[in-house]
Amino acid sequence: MSDCSRKCGNNAVLRRPKTGDKLCKECFFDAFENEVHFTITEAKLFKPGSTVAVAASGGKDSTVLAYVLKQLNRRFKYDLKFMLLSIDEGITGYRDDSLETVKQNRDDYEMPLKILSYKDLYGWTMDEIVSEIGRKNNCTFCGVFRRQALDRGANLLKVDYLATGHNADDIAETVLMNILRGDLARLSRCTSIITDSGDGIPRVKPLKYAYEKEIVMYAYFKKLVYFSTECVFSPNAYRGHARVLLKDLEKIDPSIIMNIIHSGESLKVNKTSKMPSLQNCVRCGYVSSQDICKACILLEGLNSGRPKLGIGKSSKVKKSIENKDDKVCCGGAGQCNTDKTLI
Ligand SMILES: Nc1ncnc2c1ncn2[C@@H]1O[C@H](COP(=O)(O)OP(=O)(O)OP(=O)(O)O)[C@@H](O)[C@H]1O
Numbered sequence: 010m011s012d013c014s015r016k017c018g019n020n021a022v023l024r025r026p027k028t029g030d031k032l033c034k035e036c037f038f039d040a041f042e043n044e045v046h047f048t049i050t051e052a053k054l055f056k057p058g059s060t061v062a063v064a065a066s067g068g069k070d071s072t073v074l075a076y077v078l079k080q081l082n083r084r085f086k087y088d089l090k091f092m093l094l095s096i097d098e099g100i101t102g103y104r105d106d107s108l109e110t111v112k113q114n115r116d117d118y119e120m121p122l123k124i125l126s127y128k129d130l131y132g133w134t135m136d137e138i139v140s141e142i143g144r145k146n147n148c149t150f151c152g153v154f155r156r157q158a159l160d161r162g163a164n165l166l167k168v169d170y171l172a173t174g175h176n177a178d179d180i181a182e183t184v185l186m187n188i189l190r191g192d193l194a195r196l197s198r199c200t201s202i203i204t205d206s207g208d209g210i211p212r213v214k215p216l217k218y219a220y221e222k223e224i225v226m227y228a229y230f231k232k233l234v235y236f237s238t239e240c241v242f243s244p245n246a247y248r249g250h251a252r253v254l255l256k257d258l259e260k261i262d263p264s265i266i267m268n269i270i271h272s273g274e275s276l277k278v279n280k281t282s283k284m285p286s287l288q289n290c291v292r293c294g295y296v297s298s299q300d301i302c303k304a305c306i307l308l309e310g311l312n313s314g315r316p317k318l319g320i321g322k323s324s325k326v327k328k329s330i331e332n333k334d335d336k337v338c339c340g341g342a343g344q345c346n347t348d349k350t351l352i
Pocket residue numbers: 063064065066067068069070071072094095096097098155172173174175179
């Protein structure tokens with residue numbers, strides 16, 4: 010390859026997927042880290058002196074996130090403390106292996122690690138849920154439970170922020186998905202770099218503008234240890250379509266990813282559109298747009314032998330629950346997410 014475009018005197022070893030610049034390794038690291046730093050400072054993501062839980066799956070995004078945050082904290086004196094928070098969904102041959110990677114990250118980056126499991130929080134592992142529901146709708150359970158589990162973990166650790174490794178591709182995919190579904194409520198909030206989990210601990214996305222391809226390159230050239238196997242259960246089909254579409258568009262012009270994010274950020278929801286109002290779940294207290302939150306409904310279905318209960322339309326679900334004696338979410342087993350003492 011030719012000379013580094015930054016004229017540092019080194020040979021370029023890569024072409025940046027985001028900008029097309031030909032860079033040497035050091036200049037790429039510098040550019041990547043400076044952009045994440047810019048994202049953090051522009052959005053005032055963290056207050057100095059705070060504690061941040063990094064949601065760590067062992068995958069490339071959260072591994073790079075933990076590593077870069079540590080670098081930037083030292084370089085720019087953010088005065089932050091970090092912890093790793095992992096959710097063990099109970100997926101044999103996938104999460105058990107990736108958690109070993111997270112433990113390695115814990116040692117390498119000197120960040121304390123907390124692991125919470127679905128089994129302890131909800132009484133079910135994903136392996137058990139899949140044996141009930143099959144492979145078709147299992148992502149619904151996993152996504153809903155993980156979101157709540159991360160919030161519970163952040164509360165348990167008493168951190169000031171929860172940082173996730175969502176990258177630019179993830180956000181652009183979500184914008185596309187919400188447009189395709191006509192989901193205005195989600196469309197209006199999916200590009201936010203800071204979101205409120207409902208329990209007062211903000212969720213932040215420092216890699217919001219980092220391209221997935223660059224995250225992989227950064228991890229590769231830094232020789233970071235991460236887990237790259239796909240989940241053994243079926244992927245979310247709808248997101249899969251948005252993903253394929255985005256990858257095709259990226260081939261035509263990589264800046265399409267940023268353009269989609271910026272378009273999503275600029276969208277204003279028409280005031281006449283009906284938006285759900287948020288309240289607290291009457292069972293577990295978690296923030297929800299319905300009387301009973303999605304996690305409690307899914308759990309109700311599992312515990313009452315009707316695992317598809319939470320999969321359909323919410324109006325049908327409500328009717329079905331009202332027709333049943335549903336005073337106890339977990340059938341009295343004491344393992345449902347109404348039991349806050351579990352964490
Ligand atoms: N089991 C988990 N425990 C803790 N955090 C998680 C877990 N799964 C996902 N996350 C968080 O949510 C983010 C987005 O998750 P997603 O499932 O989209 O994974 P991904 O894009 O493959 O990211 P990664 O490469 O970090 O696994 C992750 O970067 C991580 O911060």
